[in-house]
Amino acid sequence: MHHDSLHALLVKEKLSLTRPRRIIFDLLLHKDPQSMQVLISRAANKVDRATIYRTIELFERLGIVHRLNIGWKYKIELSDLFVGHHHHFHCNQCGATHTLQANPMLETMIDTVAAKENFSPRSHQLEIHGLCGQCAGQPA
Amino acid sequence: MHHDSLHALLVKEKLSLTRPRRIIFDLLLHKDPQSMQVLISRAANKVDRATIYRTIELFERLGIVHRLNIGWKYKIELSDLFVGHHHHFHCNQCGATHTLQANPMLETMIDTVAAKENFSPRSHQLEIHGLCGQCAGQPA
DNA sequence: GATATATTTGCAAATTTGTCGCAATTATAT
DNA sequence: ATATAATTGCGACAAATTTGCAAATATATC
Secondary structure, X not given: OHHHHHHHHHHOOOOOOOHHHHHHHHHHOOOXXXXXXXXXXXXXXXXXXXHHHHHHHHHHHOOOEEEEEEOOEEEEEEOOOOOOOEEEEXXXXXXXXXXXXXXXXXXXXXHHHHHHOOOEEEEEEEEEEEEOHHHHXXXX | OHHHHHHHHHHOOOOOOXXXXXXHHHHHOOOOOEEHHXXXXXXXXXXXXXXXXXXXXXXXXXXXXXXXXXXXXXXXXXXXOOOOOEEEEEEOOOOXXXXXXXXXXXXXXXXXXXXXXXXXXXXXXXXXXXXXXXXXXXXX
């Protein structure tokens, strides 16, 4: 059960699983990445704005959520701990976002490239833009 | 000379290379990605805040600069037109953003991974997060 | 369960970021 | 040098994010 993992992560840091934290976690569960605006409005009357910012900041620090770059804005999604590691492909034509399976060799190479320059990689994010199969077939 | 390319890009759109635009371009030249805050303060007394926002928006539209989402905020850097293709490493501790040389093998593999799922990749963006050499040496 | 303790929340106010209209200024072509 | 169209700075807004603090709530202990 996902709530157990969440609880465990919090307890490990001597933090508690409060009502607002559970609500925010649930807003993210089984959903596509969401903007702050959307999270705030979906939690309206249940969780205060300030609490949402504080919670997302905490969740990110604990590796529970992840900020995703989509165009200019960022969106929040649960981290690899709750959904497998993956990348995104954005179609420039139809605008769809597809997920790409993590590829072990690619993942390794990414870490290697960073380590080579004396960095200690913890996580990464890869976004590919182009044309999806459908759109490539029938040009505009 | 970089200013010539900048001028050419502007002229092509019937726009002019003004003092503020040159100043902002110079603030970006040969520097790591910078936040708006930093740009605004570095340009203090020379260019108005509103002009900086308008100029960055214009530069982005013309493909002169590129916006990176880093944490809550974003940072601006010159596009691949002025600096070769590269990736970024963001230090979770000190907040610095470093550039990583593009690695031909890695680039190829990224395209291959996308092609394998029937996508036609055009561009991509890779952000690695972790600890930079300095911060890894002396933990918090 | 009830209680003590430390954490966490909601609220309201402050700060920071980003936008807009418009008169004054500046670049470009003539 | 001048006309014309683009561009800037300014001040006022509007939106996004942060902060301090008293009240509420979770957790461990009895």
